[in-house]
Amino acid sequence: MSYVIKRGWAFYWGTSEWSAQDIIEACEIADRLGLVRPAFDQPQYHILERSSVELEYEILYKKYGYGLTTWSPLAFGILTGKYSKGIPEGSRLSMSSYMNYVADGFEVKVAKADKLTAIAKEIGCTLAQLAIACNRPQKVIKTPDRLGDYLVALRNDFILQHSVCRRGLNLSSQLNAYESETRVLLKLAATGRVVNILLRFGRVVESYMEVMELEKTAEVTQWREQLSSERQERVLRFQQIISDEQRLLEAMGDDTQQMELLTLLKHDMTMYHSILAPEELDVMSDVYDEVVRHSEFVLVGKPPSWFLSPHDLLCENGSYYLDAVRVSKCTTGEVLQTGSGDPTSWEEEEEACLRQATVWADLNHPHVAKMLGACHIGKEPFVVHEPAEPLVSNRASAQSWEPLLGWALGLQYLHERELGYKNFDDSRLLARHHVTASGVLSGLGLVPVKRQTSASLRRGVSNTFSMVALAAEDGNDDENQHELHTPTWSVPSDIFAFGLAIYNTRQWVSIASISSSDNKAPVDLSVSLNPEDDPAEEHEAYKPPDNIDDFIVPKMNVKVVKAMPHLQQKYKETPGTNGTMLQHVIGRLAGLRAQLQSRENIKEATTVMEGFVGVLDMLYDQLRRRDLGKEQSSSSVVASFCASRAAAQKVAIFHHEIDRLLTLADLRDVSASAPTHVALADIHEGSSESIDIACDTQDAILDTRDIHDWQLKWSKARREQLRSFQTCLKDTEELKRQLSDPKTRLEAQMLLQFELHKRRSSYPNSVLKAMSLALSVLDTVGGSSEVVPSWFIPPYEVVLGKHIAQGGFGDVYYGKWFDTEVVVKILKSQASATSSSKGGSPPTSCSGSNEEDAMELFRREADHWFMLNHQNVVHLYGACHVGTPFFVCEPAKSTSLNSHVKELACARPGYNYEEKGGDPADIMRCLVLAGIGLKYLHERGIVHCDLKGNNFMVGTDGKTIKLGDFGMSVLKRSGKGRHTAHAIAGAVPWKAPEYLKGDDPTVMSDVYGFGMCILELISGTFPWAGLPEAAVKFHVTKRKALPPRSKKLNDLQWNLIQHMCCYEPSERISLDAVVDMLHTFRFE
Incomplete structure (x- = not known):
């Protein structure tokens, strides 16, 4: 048995109904040979069989801290009273194999049980309840460390007497994880958490008695003293373990378990320092020091703010709960999986979880599943997030189109944060609610577009482990930000994978039915693969107007012919370069409207016209919308320039919508002045007066590719904004004058920090350098600017x-x-x-x-x-x-x-x-x-x-x-x-x-x-x-x-x-x- 335990195949071994003398001899032999001694016995124990547990084994409790796993509290059913009139046919004792256990003195035991029945009736309970209650208060019946025994017994007695409270006072679910933990030192690492649960529970029991106007019994008033006694005994037990070096080494476990133990000890002492007794803190610190001495691991700093102890997560009937609320759990090991299938080390899995949790914790968007915590230690690191499951696992919502917008918005947000998926598959698409199927994205498997050289865990001679450094966000050192690796993903690849994932989830039921081996009628693919088609022929067909001018713009409640002049007048109220950008949008819409005057030679004419009306709706919203930045009427030139970035991106969205309609209709953009096009990313800081052209204009032809010519004008206007912004930032004396008011200066510093570090991909390097210079200058005026909070929204x-x-x-x-x-x-x-x-x-x-x-x-x-x-x-x-x-x-x-x-x-x-x-x-x-x-x-x-x-x-x-x-x-x-x-x-x-x-x-x-x-x-x-x-x-x-x-x-x-x-x-x-x-x- 000692060999089995040392190999990790078992944690303890024990005896079954041995005499006390036999157990003492076994323990002495084990000690003499350096073997693992037995830890417990399994005796029969009930109100009719008490001598071994209450008398004979007393020396074992004192000398070895011997444990018990008692059995048969109802004496094979005798203490239920069902054998008082003989042995019923079909009962357990009607079989000889069971009867052998009670044959000796059976009639005597039944007679005693009949006498106890009268006592049970007198106090208002059943014989079985009386038998169980007699076992519970015995001092020898206790958990291995005894913590909480008294309150558990108190709770059970209270529920027995007041059945109205049977649905409350649920202590067992809170202690299940602790009680089921077999590693003794990990139970020590949960001391603060368990003591906190017990202290709060004791006060809850008192509150029940007060509200129900019950007189407090002596048992209730003594719970604090009893808990204190249990805690003191427990400390003595752990002090004995510390003094036994061999036992302590066995309890430490391997490297993974040692790192887990160190982390949980530090977490518990930090979280519950105020309620832990000095002697408890001492013994926990002593164990921590001993583990460090033997393992040479050192934890620098405290665990991350998102850290969860494995015991914080409750599992009931296959569902997970955190803070009494249902949550979802996912393991992080999959981010390390490779095609080779090579096993990963625990250090790699730990680091992967730390990095994944750090990235995910910083995300904050309605359509990215909110991370609630993570545990990077143990054999299976995990992350906990709001309740959401992969849509493919929810057949009721698998064909719903409701989540699509949510997923797309979430992916857009991730790309804004320069994040993408290492492997984008169906499992990243989650549904928040079964009813609404609100689409959210998983934060697992995200990697940055640009990142500094990634330093792995540095485990030198001392194996120093810095969770603070590893879990920290990328620094704000602008110079280091430019030392970048090759991107591990691209926006197009993410979008392509997203499209494939959508296809897989949309067609899941259809394809499954098609490939079914059951002998069913063949599936009509024209219906199966077009979920938007409405097969109901009896509905009256929609008859759109023949002319684009006769379509109604819903939000304006006027026809297109009247809406266009109104929009042309409205955009003129937008000042500066943004107004120029909107003018180009209006021009392109006017050109598209002219081409749509006739439906002839226009592909998908109705769809395109309806899309055109949708763009007018969007533009009307844009022109009348109340941006919070405008509402605040900031006088800061910096705030205005920072806001121009968001405004320019909104204008680009209109152009992309017009592009889509032109492509669908197979038309070219008649508003284009030159057959050239340019990519959005082609605004380089090296070109001060012109814009780099993405392709040779001599090779361009007048076809549907010409629709991207708007980007030339958009880029030129955006460059003018950036040039003005850069000039403003470089004129430091004028900048200090304009930002002399502390409140305005603080606003400018925060917005510059945000744009520099959160939206840096929208600016050329020359402007980024100007931002850094401006921040340095402003720091000399009003003190160092604060770091952008993770919750900041401009x-x-x-x-x-x-x-x-x-x-x-x-x-x-x-x-x-x-x-x-x-x-x-x-x-x-x-x-x-x-x-x-x-x-x-x-x-x-x-x-x-x-x-x-x-x-x-x-x-x-x-x-x-x-x-x-x-x-x-x-x-x-x-x-x-x-x-x-x-x-x-x-x-x-x-x-x-x-x-x-x-x-x-x-x-x-x-x-x-x-x-x-x-x-x-x-x-x-x-x-x-x-x-x-x-x-x-x-x-x-x-x-x-x-x-x-x-x-x-x-x-x-x-x-x-x-x-x-x-x-x-x-x-x-x-x-x-x-x-x-x-x-x-x-x-x-x-x-x-x-x-x-x-x-x-x-x-x-x-x-x-x-x-x-x-x-x-x-x-x-x-x-x-x-x-x-x-x-x-x-x-x-x-x-x-x-x-x-x-x-x-x-x-x-x-x-x-x-x-x-x-x-x-x-x-x-x-x-x-x-x-x-x-x-x-x-x-x-």
Whole structure:
């Protein structure tokens, strides 16, 4: 057995029903010969057979820490009472092979069981429940390290006595990963996580008893002392392992396990330092040092911010859960697979996961699956992302065209970031929802277009392992940025692979049916391979106008003949070079319109004409759109030049659409002045007065290739922009004069940094060098410029749409970012917010300082919000903290929970909302999801401080509840302006007493506010409805009162609200308990 264990084929070996003396002899022989001694025995143990476990083995527990794997707690069924009247036919004991185990003294055991039945009836349980309960409290029945034994027993007893709570207090699922871990030192590395779970669970049990108005038993009041005792015993056990060098070496494992152990130890000590006892920290540090001494591995820095412990991910019934929310998991080993099939080392797999996770974590787009974390250690490194699966695995959506736009937008975003796929196949195409099949791209397998020389893991004599350096983004050293490798991918190859992947997913069902070996009727390919065809002949055929001028432009609601003059007039309002670019678009559209006057000799005439109308629609949108950059009316010349890049790219899109129509119609561009064409990439810094031509003009002919001649004019106009920009940047004295205002200078520095490092492929090297020079000059004026935050979005990349709402601190709009629907939240300056609010205090001399404090708080808020990845929290795509601050977040249905519950009830056939109110099942489901989102924030140290019913939004799927609007409350918590903000913040009925009195909000303030939200949703009315805010403040802060109880609240619900909304924050129950009870009461 020792040989088997040392080879890694087993972890332990044990005995089965040996006597204590035999076990002692075996352990002594093993110690004398340097072998692995037995670790446990498997005895029969129940209320009728206790001597070995409780008496004989006591010396083994003390001397060797011997373990037990007891069996037959019901004595082969005797303790169920079914044998009291004899042995039923077909039972186990009717077979001689089983009867041999109990033949000795069978009748005596049955007689004892009959006597115990009477005792069980007396205390109100079954004989089997009594037998199990008698086993549980025994001190000798314990887990190997005993941690959590007492609370598990306490939980089981509580559920036994109060079956109404059987769906809650689920401790086992949280401890499953820990309990199933067989490597003893990895269990030590999970100490902080498990202790945190147990401490929180103990408080939840106490909260249940308070809300249910149960008297706390002695067992309940002792749980803290018992847990402390378990922790102390556990420390002693690990100290024994450390003192036994051979045992310690065996427990360390191989190189992979040692690196995993070091990482998890460091992670646990960092994450849970505040709750670990000094002796626990000491023993963990000692193990860490011993592993380093034997392995010579050294971890430099702490694990990356995205790091997950393998125990953080729960697996239930084949599904994965993180923070109580379902997620998707993918392994990163495939990025190392090669055609040769050569095995990869653990170092290569670890490095691959680190690099993949670092690239993926920095991506932030609605159509790129959001990475939630990763684990780069262990035998199978993995990444966790939002729930999304390959579309080909979802037959219901495999033929849907819904995801196509999402995939295309996601791929466009990746190309903007100079990223592409090493191998683009169907597995990169994911669907977010089964119902809507929202298309998202996987972040696995991405590689940069341009990258610095990639340094592999440097493992020298000391095997120093720097996770910080390896996981860091590429530096901002402009000189090093030009030392590039040959690109490992190209945009055309990505697009080609994307097309093939689309073809594979679109035709999957059809091809599968065609190739089926079943004897079915042959498939008509003309139908199978054209999913857009409508075979329904009975529908009335669409009859388009014969003349292009008679088509209606939908968004303008006029015919083409009237739309064209209007657009020609509208573009003239666009100043500068961008207006010149749009003039060329109008000219090309006029030329195309002239050719479409007659349908003769035009291929696909109807399709082309409809496409032409679509381009007019797009142009009309462009001319009337409200770019956020324009809305902010920045006076900075730098901001204007930076915005011109995005504007020029938008103009190019129109030209490409016109190209597509000309190609489809087999027409040439009559607006072209010369038969030449040029590629977009051919704007070189080496040519100051002319543009390089991509092909010899003498070889060009007047055919459909001439449609690309627009690029000559576009490139010339863009070059003029860049030349002016470069001149402006080189005139450093004038630049410093124009940017003398600190706020404007900060905006210019941030935009230049963004364009230089995030959009550098759009500029020639000469302009990039001018940007770097300008930044250096500006740094000497106002200090070094900050690094561009990963969440930064420049205002000119955001387009405002319909206004949604307005508040004292900002405005909310629908908008678009990268052609994707978003919500934009624009914050007003503190002075504007104060002056526009009712009852606000007048501005003070500190208003400038307050605004600086507010902007610093805004940045911290963006840092925190951007790191949040939870389906019950509104997702932040990005923000801008210079100029006029704004947030860009996912679209969600801006409605109150009450309105959502009403909508669900009215949609249910036969349900009378006016009579019954909201459906209790809908109400409790919404509250559980809302509580999970709030709990997620609190676990990350974030206080919302502005909870009310309409701050919980509904996701685009119509089901998911999302907590939002904490971004808009930034200014309410800004330093010296806090008390003023209290007066104007509103939502007083939901505010905790300490917050109304001017104290800083805490997580317990949120618990109070959430209690008011529960009252609001169940009762259907606002807390303190009908009372003015001054009266509410008086009742809450002076009289320490709660709103009147609604008749719709049952006793449990009202008790829950009372304990959530105690006047003293220290007396309120935890949010863990609230969420658990909401889940429990949901089924009652």
